[in-house]
Amino acid sequence: MTERMKFMARLSDGERMTDLCKEFGISRQAGYKLRARYERDGACAMRDASRRP
Numbered sequence: 001m002t003e004r005m006k007f008m009a010r011l012s013d014g015e016r017m018t019d020l021c022k023e024f025g026i027s028r029q030a031g032y033k034l035r036a037r038y039e040r041d042g043a044c045a046m047r048d049a050s051r052r053p
Contacts, residue, residue: 004046007031008038 007024011017011031021031037045 002046004034005043007034008046011035 003024007020010020017028017031017035021028024031026034
C-alpha cells in the first residue's frame with residue numbers, strides 16, 4: 001500500500017487531518033488536495049502524476 005493510500009485509509013477511519021499531515025510530513029493544504037483528488041478520481045488518483053506542462 002502506498003503512503004498516499006495509507007493516508008486516505010486512516011483519514012477514512014476518522015483520524016484528524018491535522019494529526020495525519022504532521023505524521024506524514026505534509027502540509028494541511030497538501031492533505032486537503034490529496035483528499036479532493038481521491039474523492040474526485042478514486043484510487044487511480046493516488047498514482048504519481050506527470051508535472052510536465
